[in-house]
Amino acid sequence: MGILRTFALGGIHPAENKLSSNAPIETLPVPKQAVVPLGQNLGAPSKPIVKKGDEVKVGQLLAEAGGFISTNIHSPVSGKVFKIDNAIDGSGYKRPCIIINVVGDEWDESIDTSPDIISEITVEPKEIIEKVKNAGVVGMGGATFPTYVKLMPPPGKVAEYLIINGVECEPYLTSDHRMMLELGQQIIIGTRILMKALNVKKAFIGIENNKPDAIRHFNELVKGSDDIEIHPLKVQYPQGGEKQLIKACVNREVPSGKLPIEVGCVVQNVGTAYAVYEAVQKNKPLIERVVTVTGKGVKKPSNFLTRIGTPISELIEAAEGLPDNTGKIIGGGPMMGKAITSLEVPVVKGSSGILLMKNEESNRSVEGPCIRCSKCTYVCPMGLEPFLLSKAAKLSNYEMAENESIMDCIECGSCQYGCPAAIPLLDYLRLGKLKVGQIMRSRNN
């Protein structure tokens, strides 16, 4: 095959721990009560259009987009709206949610619920974008950026390549892997729909080399056609970061402060491609997703197809229960996921996985002084100097932080992972980015 493509700068190799990669996708039953947060995307939260007491069906519109960078939210269940109130979500804070008491599983009539795979793409680009927008599709890799916005490049920018992200570089997570194995055909159709919407002739699907079965399966699915090319990629974190993925697939570097469209690329997760297929071919809005439940103590590491709004306690029960010495619950992967405060937190559009960590694994090592070993600099995929930026942030020297490109940080965590002194570099980097971002915005106003 030759040398595997990869990004040139930095990167680390944490243990893969793909404990659930052989667990086929299992459909979970609907919950008794669905808690649907109004903030499930990057950008403005959505505005509810239902009220207490309303009866709803699966797929019915619950809330409208609250701005340009926002999304529609549809009911994942059928039943009666119990209340619209604050409830705890993955942020650890109580946020506005629509809470529905579930009755049965009745779907909106416009949705095609048959298992048939519809391959022929009959819609025009404008219609595709409209359907994706109305269906509330967001980036399923976890960023939850409204997909339809990415399909409308700003004036003057033209898309040349579509890149589909099948990398899943985070340890433990396997939802994308299972989707590629079991829903590959739909993902390919979704890819072609996206290509049509963007008017691009060529798409690349990047898959990390630790998923040879997915690579083989996809190569078979696209055999004979030359519009989609499968790129096996070197196993290196953060291969799935969109800038690193673009570098690996087409050898272009997105300039500092700019978006991928600047180098003619649009990146979408495989889960997003699947959601686009469902939205366009089946008229089905985004109401469910595949979530991995995993961890060294989990009795049955699994991949569940679950409705948005299901509390994670139900997924953990389905994985044969919360292990006894669980010390930490992570929403997402161990490198970039968020620690969750309660078992009542609901699954949202961006929930890729639930990772349960034992007590022994849950606490940080004692912080020591920086010994200037430079490991953080060597592993940073963006070519930054974490030791310098975190010091600047700690001492509130935001001018230096901005000049040394702190805003380029993708928050992958490689620096903190490799630090021998266990310094919480990423904590300071996030603080620095927050403050510098505020300063930059106030400068523009």
Place this chain on the structure above:
Amino acid sequence: MNNFTVSGSPHIQGDESTKKIMYGVVIAMIPAVLVSIYFFGVGAIRVLLIAVVASLFFEWVIQKYLIKGALTITDGSALVTAILLALNLPSNLPSWMIIIGALVAIGMAKMSFGGLGKNVFNPALVARVFLLVSFPVEMTSWPKPKPITDGLADVITGPTPLGIVKEGLGADKTMSELSSEIPSYTQVMMGDMGGSMGEVSAIALILGGIYMLWKKIISWHIPVSMLLTVAVFSGIFWGIDPEHYADPVFHLLTGGMLLGAIFMATDMVTSPMTKGGQLVFGFGVGLLTILIRMWGAYPEGVSFAILIMNATVPLINKGFKPTRFGAKPGVALNN
């Protein structure tokens, strides 16, 4: 009711730790320590013990009673400094001078700057130079190596090969005339030459260097650029006038060259952060060492060269930064 830990990402940690790095350096120094005990006997053991005990004691006292902060003497850094200091000393140095050396290394060069990671200069070298300048006679009477198997009789002192060459060339002798007075290359490689405890055996030091490269404690950039600079520079002069300049191999194997290149110049805290900066740093150390050896007042220049270059590291770090991702986009499609 479950209690879950909530902390920021990342939630996993790699295997590296400061302790592992420090003790890795200690392991790398074992061959040199063993050779020094073989050739310098009881004196070597005495110097090592006093250096280690005094260094750990001073760090403990300063942390407990002066700074009143955390006690970190088990992190291995004081141990590394102590052994490096011992390897820089003649094995017959009076004990009280060793104790002063430890105080200078730990108290002055390390703790007064803020402790581990904050010092500008290599602590062991600061102590060595301090002792050299304060006690020039005792610091330059080098015991002749005498295998421990020959018995425990008193050591005889004499000059190092570098000292012989410096004095000889200064007295207008030629290299051919001096060749009978200096040890052969085999003797130099194995350790059968006068010098400080750690500098005598090239093979022992190189073994330690290979171990540290394997464990990724050091990278090749500083040692290679330093030694290459020394070889090329001394080679040019030797090529022009072999009777009045020692050959490159002699320079590479004698004095503190290998000890400095492998253990002292590579100290993470006091060397540059990027590979490019490290190459410049190594070049500077090599150049300064040769300049001092050839035209300076001292026969040995490695310690001074490293300390001078230590001072330039903040400047080097400003000039040598990693390449930012996206700095050169390559293909700018949409303009």
